[in-house]
Each structure stands twice: as structure tokens, then as C-alpha cells.
Amino acid sequence: MxxxxxxxxxxxxxxxxxxxxxxxxxxxxxxxxxxxxxxxxxxxxxxxxxxxxxxxxxxxxxxxxxxxxxxxxxxxxxxxxxxxxxxxxxxxxxxxxxxxxxxxxxxxxxxxxxxxxxxxxxxxxxxxxxxxxxxxxxxxxxxxxGAHSVSRLTDREGEVIRLLVAGMSVTEIARKLDRSVKTVSKQKTDAMKKLGLRSDMEIYAYAVEAGY
Incomplete structure (x- = not known):
């Protein structure tokens, strides 16, 4: 418009x-x-x-x-x-x-x-x-x-981020979502790359700011 x-x-x-x-x-x-x-x-x-x-x-x-x-x-x-x-x-x-x-x-x-x-x-x-x-x-x-290097998180990546912030480990998330640990780890890594985050602390800070 x-x-x-x-x-x-x-x-x-x-x-x-x-x-x-x-x-x-x-x-x-x-x-x-x-x-x-x-x-x-x-x-x-x-x-x-x-x-x-x-x-x-x-x-x-x-x-x-x-x-x-x-x-x-x-x-x-x-x-x-x-x-x-x-x-x-x-x-x-x-x-x-x-x-x-x-x-x-x-x-x-x-x-x-x-x-x-x-x-x-x-x-x-x-x-x-x-x-x-x-x-x-x-x-x-x-x-x-790089303003255009980041795409939106997929629903599954967002789900992993939310559960990480809730205090769950990758293993616990894999069990809860019925995914392999390898898959959850990759989704976490992919999400961090998209968001420009380098550590779990930055994940938590981002999640609070983003309203996860």
C-alpha cells in the first residue's frame, strides 16, 4: 500500500x-x-x-x-x-x-x-x-x-529456541518433540546463524527481546 x-x-x-x-x-x-x-x-x-x-x-x-x-x-x-x-x-x-x-x-x-x-x-x-x-x-x-543475510526462522527452529529459553537441553527437546538430537542441534545452529547469535546467552537475550 x-x-x-x-x-x-x-x-x-x-x-x-x-x-x-x-x-x-x-x-x-x-x-x-x-x-x-x-x-x-x-x-x-x-x-x-x-x-x-x-x-x-x-x-x-x-x-x-x-x-x-x-x-x-x-x-x-x-x-x-x-x-x-x-x-x-x-x-x-x-x-x-x-x-x-x-x-x-x-x-x-x-x-x-x-x-x-x-x-x-x-x-x-x-x-x-x-x-x-x-x-x-x-x-x-x-x-x-549484512542486513539481508538473515531469513526468518522456520516454525521448527522457533520451537527449538522457545524450548531452549524455557530451560530445556537439546536432548530434552529432542525427546519432547520426537526428533533426533542431531536434528535439534542442527535446528539450533541454523537458528543462531540466521539471527546472528554466537552463544546460548545471546539466544536468551534475543528471545526476551523478541517476545519468545
């Missing part, structure tokens, strides 16, 4: 911190970008998206919720509901694997919340015009690793 340059842009804004939402509203005030809905949690965001027409969604990455998906699962849910709708993610997380996973889901823009909020306007404008935007603070990290 692209929006002509001479047309106003309608967005839904989601962040669990009111001060962030106010900051974004202040940046967009008087511009061609109109906030048609605000959400403070995933449940509200999904409800708004189901009821309100918009041209893009600007959402925080971490909005903990007991009753709705958060993190990467929330982004995937948004993408499944409205595949053509540009999604702009706000985050302070800098894990390269996570940034790449977001781009792999089809996210159009990733904005660093710790930098000037003025980037949000640029990100929305570019994303709705069909382009990709990544904050400069993230670009360097992605460039060093």
Missing part, C-alpha cells in the same frame, strides 16, 4: 507509554500525517485495526500483555491481518538478529526511540511511499552483519 505524496496519511499509533505517544503527536502536529487512533496495548491496537481504516501503523515493539501477542508475534499478527499495510516499529532494542527478524516480517521502518522523534515523520512518509527506513543508529549494526 502506497500513499500519493499530495494525500494525507492516516495512522494508528500504539505505545504503552503516554509520553511517547504525546511526543509522536507533537512531531506530527500540523503535518500531512493524521493520527486516527491511539492504543496503549496490543489488544487495543488489534481492535482499532479491525475497526478503523488507516494507511499505516506506528507501534512500539514491547507492549507486554497477558491476553494478546507481543513483540515479533504482534508484528506477525498485524502483517497477517493487513498484509499490505505499512508497519513502522518504534524500539530501543538493538539486537541485530531482532532488527533483521523485523525486516524479514515485512516491517517497512524501524525507528530508534532513543534518538530524535523527528525521525518518525520521515519513517512514515517513506514507508507509505513504498520505501524502507531504518534509523541511522541501527543501520551501522545491520551493515556490519
Amino acid at each position: 502506497t500513499v500519493p505524496a499530495d494525500q494525507s496519511i492516516r495512522i494508528i499509533l500504539a505505545d504503552d507509554h503516554p509520553i511517547i505517544r504525546k511526543g509522536v503527536l507533537a512531531v506530527l502536529e500540523g503535518s500531512e500525517i493524521q493520527v486516527v487512533g491511539e492504543a496503549s496495548c496490543p489488544v487495543e491496537l488489534l481492535s482499532l485495526l479491525d475497526r478503523i481504516e488507516c494507511d499505516a501503523v506506528v507501534t512500539d515493539y514491547v507492549m507486554p500483555s497477558d491476553s494478546s501477542p507481543d513483540g515479533i508475534r504482534l508484528i506477525e499478527r498485524l502483517r497477517s491481518m493487513r498484509p499490505q499495510l505499512p508497519v513502522i516499529v518504534l524500539t530501543m532494542l538493538r539486537n541485530v538478529g531482532l532488527l533483521q527478524a523485523l525486516l524479514a516480517t515485512g516491517v517497512r521502518a524501524i525507528v530508534d526511540k532513543s534518538t530524535a522523534m523527528s525521525e518518525v515523520h520521515t519513517a512514515i512518509r517513506l514507508a507509505t511511499a513504498g520505501h524502507i527506513f531504518v534509523s541511522s543508529t541501527f543501520e551501522g549494526r545491520l551493515a556490519r552483519f
Whole structure:
């Protein structure tokens, strides 16, 4: 979905911190970008998206919720509901694997919340015009690793990562999933390569950030 340059842009804004939402509203005030809905949690965001027409969604990455998906699962849910709708993610997380996973889901823009909020306007404008935007603070990290070298985890790889984070060993996972230890070990290794992770500690850190 692209929006002509001479047309106003309608967005839904989601962040669990009111001060962030106010900051974004202040940046967009008087511009061609109109906030048609605000959400403070995933449940509200999904409800708004189901009821309100918009041209893009600007959402925080971490909005903990007991009753709705958060993190990467929330982004995937948004993408499944409205595949053509540009999604702009706000985050302070800098894990390269996570940034790449977001781009792999089809996210159009990733904005660093710790930098000037003025980037949000640029990100929305570019994303709705069909382009990709990544904050400069993230670009360097992605460039060093190779922004397009990582593909999404398969369901089986994701399952292995989740069980590892839950405290299970490769042997225990193999037994639980009825796979060979060799297969589970390969799935773990493949997942680590895709995410740019080098140790079990980095797996745990990534999983927490990604909402596994």
C-alpha cells in the first residue's frame, strides 16, 4: 500500500507509554500525517485495526500483555491481518538478529526511540511511499552483519529456541518433540546463524527481546 505524496496519511499509533505517544503527536502536529487512533496495548491496537481504516501503523515493539501477542508475534499478527499495510516499529532494542527478524516480517521502518522523534515523520512518509527506513543508529549494526543475510526462522527452529529459553537441553527437546538430537542441534545452529547469535546467552537475550 502506497500513499500519493499530495494525500494525507492516516495512522494508528500504539505505545504503552503516554509520553511517547504525546511526543509522536507533537512531531506530527500540523503535518500531512493524521493520527486516527491511539492504543496503549496490543489488544487495543488489534481492535482499532479491525475497526478503523488507516494507511499505516506506528507501534512500539514491547507492549507486554497477558491476553494478546507481543513483540515479533504482534508484528506477525498485524502483517497477517493487513498484509499490505505499512508497519513502522518504534524500539530501543538493538539486537541485530531482532532488527533483521523485523525486516524479514515485512516491517517497512524501524525507528530508534532513543534518538530524535523527528525521525518518525520521515519513517512514515517513506514507508507509505513504498520505501524502507531504518534509523541511522541501527543501520551501522545491520551493515556490519549484512542486513539481508538473515531469513526468518522456520516454525521448527522457533520451537527449538522457545524450548531452549524455557530451560530445556537439546536432548530434552529432542525427546519432547520426537526428533533426533542431531536434528535439534542442527535446528539450533541454523537458528543462531540466521539471527546472528554466537552463544546460548545471546539466544536468551534475543528471545526476551523478541517476545519468545
